[in-house]
Amino acid sequence: MRHSREVFMAGQPPQIPMPNPPDIQDGDEALSDISPDTVPPNGETNEQKTAREKKNNAQQAWCNRAQHPKEEWQWYQSACRDVERRRLAVEAAYERLWDEEAERQCQDHDAARASASRNLEPEFMEVAGHMVFTMPYANVYPLVEEMAAIENPTPNQQ
Structure with missing residues (x-):
């Protein structure tokens, strides 16, 4: 129409x-x-x-x-x-x-x-049961902290 x-x-x-x-x-x-x-x-x-x-x-x-x-x-x-x-x-x-x-x-x-707002609220969203941050560096930082907390990571965790 x-x-x-x-x-x-x-x-x-x-x-x-x-x-x-x-x-x-x-x-x-x-x-x-x-x-x-x-x-x-x-x-x-x-x-x-x-x-x-x-x-x-x-x-x-x-x-x-x-x-x-x-x-x-x-x-x-x-x-x-x-x-x-x-x-x-x-x-x-x-x-x-x-x-x-x-x-x-x-x-x-x-x-x-x-x-298509530039404001990326909310700060994170849930994807397939995992909390995913909307900013890429925010997703990497928790993984780095989690890896540092594990003393002997398995190859699967790495």
């Missing part, structure tokens, strides 16, 4: 692609270029009324087409903000994982150093 995390941590955070900008032409009309519904004149005939309504419907269609690029541009800006927010969240999560891994490695390093 740690290996997969180390492999993941080796690279950069994943890139989130930005949305494509809207295809808005400079020649597109703006809402201010289109007049609202015209007022009907007095004494209008049915033919004139039909023509005026047709013209007003056409103007409304132009108004809707002019509104579309504005809405599309607002959507694009909103999508860019969302992508940036997600990118920052991913980057923050990546940094948090990186910091956690560094802290874990530091703790592992400290634990390894603590286990």
Whole structure:
């Protein structure tokens, strides 16, 4: 499990692609270029009324087409903000994982150093029923004293 995390941590955070900008032409009309519904004149005939309504419907269609690029541009800006927010969240999560891994490695390093302490306590330990000192000269000194105390050591004792 740690290996997969180390492999993941080796690279950069994943890139989130930005949305494509809207295809808005400079020649597109703006809402201010289109007049609202015209007022009907007095004494209008049915033919004139039909023509005026047709013209007003056409103007409304132009108004809707002019509104579309504005809405599309607002959507694009909103999508860019969302992508940036997600990118920052991913980057923050990546940094948090990186910091956690560094802290874990530091703790592992400290634990390894603590286990390999230079302090050789206890002074001796028991190995196979014999008291063995942790310092080599401490093991030799009692043997020398023991040999000196024996007047005639056997070849096995020597």
